[in-house]
Amino acid sequence: MAASDLARTFLSEARGIVDAALDAWLPADDPRAPRLAEAMRYSVEAGGKRLRPALALAACRAVGGRDTDVLPFAGALELIHTYSLIHDDLPAMDDDDLRRGRPTSHKVYGEAQAILAGDAMHTLAFELLLTQTPDASTACQLGALLAQASGHDGMVGGQVDDLAAEGAGADGVDVERLESIHRRKTGALLTASVRGGALAAGAGPAAVDALTRYGTALGLAFQIADDVLDATSTADVLGKTPGKDAADAKLTYVALEGVDAARARCARETERALEALAGLPGLDGEGAALLTSIAHFVAQRDR
Amino acid sequence: MAASDLARTFLSEARGIVDAALDAWLPADDPRAPRLAEAMRYSVEAGGKRLRPALALAACRAVGGRDTDVLPFAGALELIHTYSLIHDDLPAMDDDDLRRGRPTSHKVYGEAQAILAGDAMHTLAFELLLTQTPDASTACQLGALLAQASGHDGMVGGQVDDLAAEGAGADGVDVERLESIHRRKTGALLTASVRGGALAAGAGPAAVDALTRYGTALGLAFQIADDVLDATSTADVLGKTPGKDAADAKLTYVALEGVDAARARCARETERALEALAGLPGLDGEGAALLTSIAHFVAQRDR
Numbered sequence: 001m002a003a004s005d006l007a008r009t010f011l012s013e014a015r016g017i018v019d020a021a022l023d024a025w026l027p028a029d030d031p032r033a034p035r036l037a038e039a040m041r042y043s044v045e046a047g048g049k050r051l052r053p054a055l056a057l058a059a060c061r062a063v064g065g066r067d068t069d070v071l072p073f074a075g076a077l078e079l080i081h082t083y084s085l086i087h088d089d090l091p092a093m094d095d096d097d098l099r100r101g102r103p104t105s106h107k108v109y110g111e112a113q114a115i116l117a118g119d120a121m122h123t124l125a126f127e128l129l130l131t132q133t134p135d136a137s138t139a140c141q142l143g144a145l146l147a148q149a150s151g152h153d154g155m156v157g158g159q160v161d162d163l164a165a166e167g168a169g170a171d172g173v174d175v176e177r178l179e180s181i182h183r184r185k186t187g188a189l190l191t192a193s194v195r196g197g198a199l200a201a202g203a204g205p206a207a208v209d210a211l212t213r214y215g216t217a218l219g220l221a222f223q224i225a226d227d228v229l230d231a232t233s234t235a236d237v238l239g240k241t242p243g244k245d246a247a248d249a250k251l252t253y254v255a256l257e258g259v260d261a262a263r264a265r266c267a268r269e270t271e272r273a274l275e276a277l278a279g280l281p282g283l284d285g286e287g288a289a290l291l292t293s294i295a296h297f298v299a300q301r302d303r
Numbered sequence: 304m305a306a307s308d309l310a311r312t313f314l315s316e317a318r319g320i321v322d323a324a325l326d327a328w329l330p331a332d333d334p335r336a337p338r339l340a341e342a343m344r345y346s347v348e349a350g351g352k353r354l355r356p357a358l359a360l361a362a363c364r365a366v367g368g369r370d371t372d373v374l375p376f377a378g379a380l381e382l383i384h385t386y387s388l389i390h391d392d393l394p395a396m397d398d399d400d401l402r403r404g405r406p407t408s409h410k411v412y413g414e415a416q417a418i419l420a421g422d423a424m425h426t427l428a429f430e431l432l433l434t435q436t437p438d439a440s441t442a443c444q445l446g447a448l449l450a451q452a453s454g455h456d457g458m459v460g461g462q463v464d465d466l467a468a469e470g471a472g473a474d475g476v477d478v479e480r481l482e483s484i485h486r487r488k489t490g491a492l493l494t495a496s497v498r499g500g501a502l503a504a505g506a507g508p509a510a511v512d513a514l515t516r517y518g519t520a521l522g523l524a525f526q527i528a529d530d531v532l533d534a535t536s537t538a539d540v541l542g543k544t545p546g547k548d549a550a551d552a553k554l555t556y557v558a559l560e561g562v563d564a565a566r567a568r569c570a571r572e573t574e575r576a577l578e579a580l581a582g583l584p585g586l587d588g589e590g591a592a593l594l595t596s597i598a599h600f601v602a603q604r605d606r
Contacts, residue, residue, distance in 0.1 A: 027455050027456065030455075030456075030460065032460065032464045032483060032484075032487075033455070033460040033461070033463040033464040033467070034463075034464075034467055035463075035467075036455055036459070036460060036463040037455065040455065084422075087418055087419075087422060090418065092413075092414035092415045092418060093415050093418065110395075111395035112395045112396050112466055113463065113466075115390055115393065115395060115396065115418065116390075116459050116462060116463050116466075118422075119387075119390060119421075119425065119459050120454050120455040120459040120460070122422065122425055122426070123425070123450050123453050123454030123455070123459065124450070124454050124455060126429045126446060126449075126450045127447060127450035127451055127454055130443050130446045130447040130450065131447045136439060136440040136443040136444075137439040137440065137443075139443045140433050140439040140440075140442045140443045140446070141439075143429060143433045143443070143446060144430060144433040144434045146429075147426050147427070147429045147430035147433065148430055150426050151423050151426030151427050151430055152330050152333075152336070152339055152340065152343065152423040152426070152427060153330065153333075156339070156419050156422050156423040156426065157333065157335065157336040157339060157423070158336070159419060160336040160337075160338070160339040160416065160419050161335045161336040161337075163415055163416075163419075164336070164337055164338075180335060181335075184335075
């Protein structure tokens, strides 16, 4: 059995749980604002791995929490991730026509609706988290974490930095700069997924810290694997246009170091994630096996 | 002394308080993401009346709350309002070049940065509210209120509905439809400003309800006055392009009813706001005078 089979089974289960919750939480069609709810559902229902919600669920379970404690946070993570994809795909940004194997939101609904559907999902993430999390104090803590990870000092800041680096070309950009971009652009939300799962479960500081280190390393491994996939995969497998990074002269680990060195770097981050787990107090065998398997899955996935 | 002089003095004081808080809370320039912080500050510092934060402060004071209880919520309201203006001004939406007397964000920073600056402000609103509000349970309640007022069922839904109505032309659109649009597009956030001020102060349900009714009527009066101003004012006074509604065949009270009927409708909503105050338990003379003056100011303002 491959090291990542356990993760695949869990991701499938987690996706079912999260998708059912999102389906209940997303708005129904509203005759007053035609196609807004439809556009929101279109992008959420386009699929994706639901990796962020799954990480939150896994971390919560690993430290003894219940799914119901973390589910609103898990749903909010996916809404934030999805809104960012809609906005990143816009003509003024990455100008992508294909996402998760389907035409991007602005291709189907037009730019204005795509911007607004993203905005509505962004807001809904906080609405859900703050109204559905069982405990108000935890909700407030998780909302602050989500905002810090996804705003100017996290995801959005990383995207601005990435666009600026792209404009500057590869000259003068090194792996440290690239890592700094990715720690914010994709890493911050992945780290927050794991950390928030631990906080939702009411874990103590040592467990929260160990899981945060795990999430940080896993987040970098994820992004490096993403760059490798873009350079080596096909549209059929990937569900989006491959080779686009190279065509756009995007700053990637593969562009800076080549495929082999990028793969080695990904393996080192995976090791770092596993080392963090070794320092996690009270982690039982089941939790350790799942989090280990997820780390391997992230590095070895084919899309 | 005009009925709205008290309001003008208060708005000026409130603006000073809110601007100082926003200046402290907005991010400093970050060499990793050049111009993001600058773009965020550019739009916030472009000015504006700070009506939403002022309403929150006034409502909070009127029921005995302290400014510090409501200031993070007040700042969050202004950030949400400002992000929505940046996105509404984009070429794919209203395509406006001028806002608050200065070139719009995308004219200065480009579309990608404008979209992302709006996104970062949107997130920062929730970050601020959830990290700076003194009490976690109140923060959670205010965050849920802000999200409900500004998302798919509030501001963003109203904007989508407005774009759809615009596309359809004035045929088959009546005042009821227009009012339904404005209750969400601008009314929901104005109502939430007043309601949130009352909640932040820990007011009881009867006071919260009375202030919510006041805010709802005031929100409609505000929008009707806005339509009248667009039809009758000049760019110098207004700080944005006037007559644009008519040029864009926008759905407005003036287009549907004419200027005189719109003014009469505005006066009726102002009366309704004052009636709501009469039912507010425990309102002292000072609070009543201020909220009355604000209602008159909103209807009689010249920009």
